[in-house]
Amino acid sequence: MKEKKKLSLPAWILIALVAGILAGLCFLKNPDFTTEYIKPFGTIYINLLKFLVVPVVLTSIISGVVSLGDVRRVGAIGWKTIVYYLATTVVAIVIGLILANIFKGVFPVLQVSGLEYEAKSSKVMDVIVNIFPSNMWGSYVDANMLQVIVIALFIGVAILLAGEQAKPFNSFIESAYAVVMKIMTMIISITPIGVFCLMCNVVAVNGPQIVGSLLLVILVAYAGYILHFLITYGISAQFLSKVGFGRFVKGIWPAMVVAFTTTSSAATLPVTIECSNDMGADPEISSFVLPLGATINMDGTAIYQGVAAIFIATCYGVNLTLGQMAMIVLTATLASIGTAGAPGAGMIMLAMVLESVGLPVEGIALIAGVDKLFDMGRTTLNIVGDSTCALYMSKLDKARSEKKAVKA
Numbered sequence: 154m155k156e157k158k159k160l161s162l163p164a165w166i167l168i169a170l171v172a173g174i175l176a177g178l179c180f181l182k183n184p185d186f187t188t189e190y191i192k193p194f195g196t197i198y199i200n201l202l203k204f205l206v207v208p209v210v211l212t213s214i215i216s217g218v219v220s221l222g223d224v225r226r227v228g229a230i231g232w233k234t235i236v237y238y239l240a241t242t243v244v245a246i247v248i249g250l251i252l253a254n255i256f257k258g259v260f261p262v263l264q265v266s267g268l269e270y271e272a273k274s275s276k277v278m279d280v281i282v283n284i285f286p287s288n289m290w291g292s293y294v295d296a297n298m299l300q301v302i303v304i305a306l307f308i309g310v311a312i313l314l315a316g317e318q319a320k321p322f323n324s325f326i327e328s329a330y331a332v333v334m335k336i337m338t339m340i341i342s343i344t345p346i347g348v349f350c351l352m353c354n355v356v357a358v359n360g361p362q363i364v365g366s367l368l369l370v371i372l373v374a375y376a377g378y379i380l381h382f383l384i385t386y387g388i389s390a391q392f393l394s395k396v397g398f399g400r401f402v403k404g405i406w407p408a409m410v411v412a413f414t415t416t417s418s419a420a421t422l423p424v425t426i427e428c429s430n431d432m433g434a435d436p437e438i439s440s441f442v443l444p445l446g447a448t449i450n451m452d453g454t455a456i457y458q459g460v461a462a463i464f465i466a467t468c469y470g471v472n473l474t475l476g477q478m479a480m481i482v483l484t485a486t487l488a489s490i491g492t493a494g495a496p497g498a499g500m501i502m503l504a505m506v507l508e509s510v511g512l513p514v515e516g517i518a519l520i521a522g523v524d525k526l527f528d529m530g531r532t533t534l535n536i537v538g539d540s541t542c543a544l545y546m547s548k549l550d551k552a553r554s555e556k557k558a559v560k561a
């Protein structure tokens with residue numbers, strides 16, 4: 154008897170995405186209905202992913218560090234990961250700035266009088282100080298991921314250093330990690346429902362009218378996202394990790410759709426881990442590199458911040474100098490590290506970038522209405538970057554252990 158072929162999860166996710174867009178178009182005249190009755194199911198899905206974020210990051214980074222075996226290996230992979238993340242982020246902002254400068258002549262000049270936007274504290278030093286927790290439970294409750302990562306690194310390294318005595322605690326963490334992963338698989342299986350509900354609402358609410366005047370700026374940001382995807386990640390997948398770009402795109406696709414619809418790197422983390430491991434990333438490495446990336450590596454956010462800064466400057470009639478652009482590269486790199494992997498977080502950190510070059514923070518109000526559309530693309534790019542790093546670090550580590558084995 155011929156067995157009935159079941160559709161894979163990525164196929165279901167794609168169907169849900171298209172169906173969500175079509176359904177959203179049907180509700181263009183009545184977006185309130187989708188906001189009231191369809192979006193809540195999407196919100197449930199996001200909440201389910203979010204409630205898992207702290208336990209996933211905590212247990213996966215601790216067990217990632219411990220499974221690396223010795224503190225030196227943690228250090229070796231750790232610094233390479235950070236260099237990779239920083240380098241790709243700088244490339245991303247430069248792409249964003251170049252594109253925005255080429256196209257700034259066609260940017261719409263919007264009315265800037267009467268704008269208001271209240272910036273939260275976003276000074277560079279505050280970002281650095283806030284990385285370090287003062288209350289362990291507070292960091293968990295606030296889901297402050299940079300702090301959770303610092304705590305996890307401390308615990309992981311301490312387990313390695315404590316040796317025999319930390320064995321029971323380590324087994325507890327291992328077992329907690331296995332449980333968290335099981336919950337994750339359950340939640341991931343309802344992704345198509347979440348994607349459908351979220352997409353339907355975004356299309357219905359952000360119909361063509363709102364997008365209109367800002368379409369060009371959005372297109373420039375997306376051109377930057379796509380270029381970075383094809384060039385930087387293309388090179389990484391093809392030549393650094395040697396996974397092959399086509400295979401990489403196919404493998405990371407489910408996580409891309411989840412990121413696109415949830416606009417949260419942190420919430421997408423469980424799916425990013427699964428996709429990366431399926432493509433051959435070493436689970437020991439990806440459980441360390443990916444949670445770190447979901448928190449500090451935001452290439453899409455960096456491109457967006459470069460494009461947005463040039464756009465806001467254009468609206469205010471300011472021509473940025475090369476020195477100011479260099480300042481943007483620096484602050485946008487820091488801002489993207491400080492950006493939480495949460496919806497809309499990149500827009501809040503944009504304040505820091507604008508302040509650093511003396512642009513009015515109220516300018517954010519010009520693009521705030523369509524931030525969701527920027528956010529969908531930038532989050533997608535953010536998680537793709539994390540995955541390329543996990544694959545590359547796995548490859549480097551494999552080469553290192555093979556070399557060691559030959560020597561031995």
Ligand code: ASP
Nearest residue numbers: 417418454494495498499
């Ligand atoms: N939503 C983005 C993310 O989670 C952050 C941002 O707003 O730029 O990666």
